[in-house]
Amino acid sequence: MSGNRTGDAVLTGDAVPTGDAVPAGSAVLIRDVRVYGEGEPTDVLVTGGIVAAIGPDAAAGAGEDAEILDGAGQVLLPGFVDLHTHLREPGREDTETIDSGSAAAALGGYTAVFAMANTSPVADSAVVTDHVWRRGQEVGLVDVHPVGAVTVGLAGEQLAEMATMASGVGRVRMFSDDGHCVHDPLIMRRALEYSSALDVLVAQHAEEPRLTVGSVAHEGPTAARLGLTGWPRAAEESIVARDALLARDAGARVHICHASTAGTVELLKWARSQGISITAEVTPHHLLLDDSRLETYDAVNRVNPPLREASDVEALRRGLAEGVIDCVATDHAPHAEQDKCCEFAAARPGMLGLETALSIVVSTMLRPGLLDWRGVAKVMSERPAEIVGLDDQGRPIEVGEPANLVLVDPDTEWTVHGPELASVANNTPYESMTLPAKVTATVLRGRITARDGKVRPKGDR
Numbered sequence: 007m008s009g010n011r012t013g014d015a016v017l018t019g020d021a022v023p024t025g026d027a028v029p030a031g032s033a034v035l036i037r038d039v040r041v042y043g044e045g046e047p048t049d050v051l052v053t054g055g056i057v058a059a060i061g062p063d064a065a066a067g068a069g070e071d072a073e074i075l076d077g078a079g080q081v082l083l084p085g086f087v088d089l090h091t092h093l094r095e096p097g098r099e100d101t102e103t104i105d106s107g108s109a110a111a112a113l114g115g116y117t118a119v120f121a122m123a124n125t126s127p128v129a130d131s132a133v134v135t136d137h138v139w140r141r142g143q144e145v146g147l148v149d150v151h152p153v154g155a156v157t158v159g160l161a162g163e164q165l166a167e168m169a170t171m172a173s174g175v176g177r178v179r180m181f182s183d184d185g186h187c188v189h190d191p192l193i194m195r196r197a198l199e200y201s202s203a204l205d206v207l208v209a210q211h212a213e214e215p216r217l218t219v220g221s222v223a224h225e226g227p228t229a230a231r232l233g234l235t236g237w238p239r240a241a242e243e244s245i246v247a248r249d250a251l252l253a254r255d256a257g258a259r260v261h262i263c264h265a266s267t268a269g270t271v272e273l274l275k276w277a278r279s280q281g282i283s284i285t286a287e288v289t290p291h292h293l294l295l296d297d298s299r300l301e302t303y304d305a306v307n308r309v310n311p312p313l314r315e316a317s318d319v320e321a322l323r324r325g326l327a328e329g330v331i332d333c334v335a336t337d338h339a340p341h342a343e344q345d346k347c348c349e350f351a352a353a354r355p356g357m358l359g360l361e362t363a364l365s366i367v368v369s370t371m372l373r374p375g376l377l378d379w380r381g382v383a384k385v386m387s388e389r390p391a392e393i394v395g396l397d398d399q400g401r402p403i404e405v406g407e408p409a410n411l412v413l414v415d416p417d418t419e420w421t422v423h424g425p426e427l428a429s430v431a432n433n434t435p436y437e438s439m440t441l442p443a444k445v446t447a448t449v450l451r452g453r454i455t456a457r458d459g460k461v462r463p464k465g466d467r
């Protein structure tokens with residue numbers, strides 16, 4: 007892997023690939039597009055940040071300076087919302103910044119992302135969470151919502167000041183120690199109790215740490231043969247079951263990050279059947295990849311939770327199709343070359359995801375007929391926005407609604423090359439793979455943030 011824009015970021019502060027392909031304008035007219043991939047192609051006019059008209063007469067309302075997006079052969083969806091992104095700022099700007107991560111998000115079709123708290127310093131105070139929100143707004147490509155830590159320093163011992171973060175400028179709506187499990191049941195119980203009072207969401211990285219000491223790969227025949235320390239399914243499932251019960255007793259909601267096993271899908275079904283308020287996400291990589299990828303010992307495949315077996319992948323796809331798993335979240339996790347191009351067990355876990363998520367969902371869910379485009383909108387936009395209570399995102403494409411939109415070419419293919427992605431880091435597990443479908447434009451509150459593989463230039467946001 008070669009660091010692509012790291013040098014630029016350090017020397018000039020300009021980590022975002024910019025281009026002159028995105029002209030300015032006060033209105034956007036999307037022509038001949040199929041909304042949700044349904045019906046006849048039509049025109050969609052966006053003015054003042056909202057959807058102003060849909061239909062054959064929409065063009066009549068566009069002024070001369072309207073930006074035109076040619077939607078022929080394309081599908082229009084609500085902008086994607088990612089509940090699980092690691093942007094590494096503050097602290098590891100050598101791997102990702104809010105600037106470069108926002109570019110990756112816009113290019114991937116996202117209009118809102120939730121930036122996890124495992125930064126340095128940890129986002130366990132309003133000083134950090136407010137900074138993340140402000141910096142995201144300054145960059146202006148995507149709404150970067152800060153996730154607050156549940157516990158001080160992610161240490162799992164003392165609750166962070168959730169109320170202060172929730173009432174700050176960054177208005178934290180989601181709390182998570184992601185990267186770590188809130189493993190102490192009493193701390194988790196208190197966090198859930200507070201979350202109800204504050205009307206915020208607690209998202210759990212479900213991993214019983216006593217069961218994953220030294221674990222680097224899914225516990226099964228592949229890890230055994232390769233001599234890698236196994237990570238049992240029960241490490242995840244025992245926490246999912248426990249937290250469902252804690253949520254029930256607290257009368258609270260709990261969200262499960264990156265569900266990875268067939269057993270978790272069964273537990274979610276059971277918990278719902280009991281009326282427990284539990285939601286869950288699955289990552290694109292757990293929908294596509296399984297632990298047979300580890301045969302090469304290439305650490306690009308190391309991730310927490312680990313890639314599981316083909317039967318788990320199948321159950322996750324079915325769970326997402328049936329709504330047992332609510333949504334797709336990327337767990338976009340950039341890492342430096344020295345932390346990935348090394349011995350498998352020494353590598354950091356995590357993989358890039360923002361720019362490839364849609365293509366993986368198309369390949370694993372849409373093409374096999376498990377979801378249609380409405381279904382894709384549901385799992386990538388509507389449900390994530392609902393889960394976290396964003397009222398301006400994941401909205402139906404209707405007149406009067408906020409214009410957070412993504413235009414997708416469903417029939418194209420593209421080949422992934424890490425150094426060509428907008429992220430500073432290059433650790434994509436899809437290197438050299440040819441994937442279906444591509445985002446061709448993203449619109450945030452009526453402004454085009456990305457178009458034809460380029461983000462809107464800085465001076466024009």
Ligand code: DOR
Nearest residue numbers: 092185309310339355356
């Ligand atoms: O693989 C992972 N990487 N899983 C996590 O939970 C954290 C993430 C990271 O921060 O790199």
Ligand code: ZN
Nearest residue numbers: 184185211263
């Ligand atoms: Zn996690």
